[in-house]
Amino acid sequence: MISKVGVIGAGSMGTAVAQSISRRVGEVIVFGRRQEIVDSINTDNCNKRYFPGLRLNPNIHARLMGDRQGLADCEAVIIAVPSSEVRFIVNATHDELTGKFLVTVAKGLEYPSLKTMSEIIRDETGNPDIACFSGPTFADEVAYGHIAGATIGAGGDPSLRATISNLFGEFILDFSDDIRAVELCGVLKNVYAIGTGMWDSVYGNHNEHYTFLNMCYKEMCIFLRAISRDKGIFTKFCCFGDFNLTANVDKSRNRTLGLMVGKKIVKTPYLESGVTFEGSRSVKGIIELAENHSIDMPIARFVYDVLSGNNNVRESVDGVIRKAP
Numbered sequence: 001m002i003s004k005v006g007v008i009g010a011g012s013m014g015t016a017v018a019q020s021i022s023r024r025v026g027e028v029i030v031f032g033r034r035q036e037i038v039d040s041i042n043t044d045n046c047n048k049r050y051f052p053g054l055r056l057n058p059n060i061h062a063r064l065m066g067d068r069q070g071l072a073d074c075e076a077v078i079i080a081v082p083s084s085e086v087r088f089i090v091n092a093t094h095d096e097l098t099g100k101f102l103v104t105v106a107k108g109l110e111y112p113s114l115k116t117m118s119e120i121i122r123d124e125t126g127n128p129d130i131a132c133f134s135g136p137t138f139a140d141e142v143a144y145g146h147i148a149g150a151t152i153g154a155g156g157d158p159s160l161r162a163t164i165s166n167l168f169g170e171f172i173l174d175f176s177d178d179i180r181a182v183e184l185c186g187v188l189k190n191v192y193a194i195g196t197g198m199w200d201s202v203y204g205n206h207n208e209h210y211t212f213l214n215m216c217y218k219e220m221c222i223f224l225r226a227i228s229r230d231k232g233i234f235t236k237f238c239c240f241g242d243f244n245l246t247a248n249v250d251k252s253r254n255r256t257l258g259l260m261v262g263k264k265i266v267k268t269p270y271l272e273s274g275v276t277f278e279g280s281r282s283v284k285g286i287i288e289l290a291e292n293h294s295i296d297m298p299i300a301r302f303v304y305d306v307l308s309g310n311n312n313v314r315e316s317v318d319g320v321i322r323k324a325p
């Protein structure tokens, strides 16, 4: 059993993961940047800002991000901040992170490097084996202990895979050794969730919804077939499960963004927002990756077109039907 695990990020997913793994490790230290959240975890066993009604397990404690010794004392560290922050945070703490078991739950694609989160962490720490965790896992449901499946992306090191499996043993797990493909599933599903929201803002019945959903999944699979070494990825939690969760459920931030753009509640262009609508940041990168591999992705292009400022969602949506594979 690992005695001490650090979680960087005291938001929804950081707190949820901390609660889940706390049943399997000696102590979890959540690293946050707001004093009031750190204090509420340490004094009330509660992250009052994100989960005011949830009692955290007593072996979860919190420190400010600046507590480098606290981070250095952890055997494994999970990174649970928005993808836009990952390089900055890992760069600032690389002395403490180098040589540790590192897992990313952040989902996104850096632009213009087109690197995934594990690749950024590898760049900054030099650690050869970084693992990622990805699946149909809404943070609030994880925090309250509901059943969830997830894919662990982990490379060749058997001890890393064993450690991570034990850490995330509260989940139903599957595995892939193609970490980049697992992470790209988490990027693609956000793009298609935005697209499905836009589509649903125009076409509302069930046949229309599931037809578009199927078209999205087909395009996602064409992309994955071209870039993934893992030929079984299509049925893994990071792919089918997370795609469906994010595109279908209104609790999904990216689906909601698509709906709000479609209904003109959110104005475009909308590509550089600081909020965690990570799909909008990653869509340009996905299109560039697709071009590099000569893959035609009309739906991802339609999402990009609308987010870039084409406010005629209906016209763009109808263009997708004409270009459908």
Ligand SMILES: NC(=O)c1ccc[n+]([C@@H]2O[C@H](COP(=O)([O-])OP(=O)(O)OC[C@H]3O[C@@H](n4cnc5c(N)ncnc54)[C@H](O)[C@@H]3O)[C@@H](O)[C@H]2O)c1
Pocket (backbone or CB within 6 Å): 008, 009, 010, 011, 012, 013, 014, 032, 033, 065, 080, 081, 082, 083, 085, 088, 089, 105, 106, 107, 108, 133, 134, 135, 136, 137, 138, 139, 276, 278
């Ligand atoms: N792998 C999964 O199954 C899964 C599920 C849900 C979310 N996520 C991912 O987890 C990541 C975090 O999402 P979330 O829902 O927790 O977001 P959130 O907005 O709820 O929380 C993010 C936290 O990061 C903190 N933060 C931001 N910048 C920071 C910095 N520079 N230093 C320290 N802390 C900083 C914020 O203060 C906030 O507390 C995202 O990439 C999201 O896609 C993954």
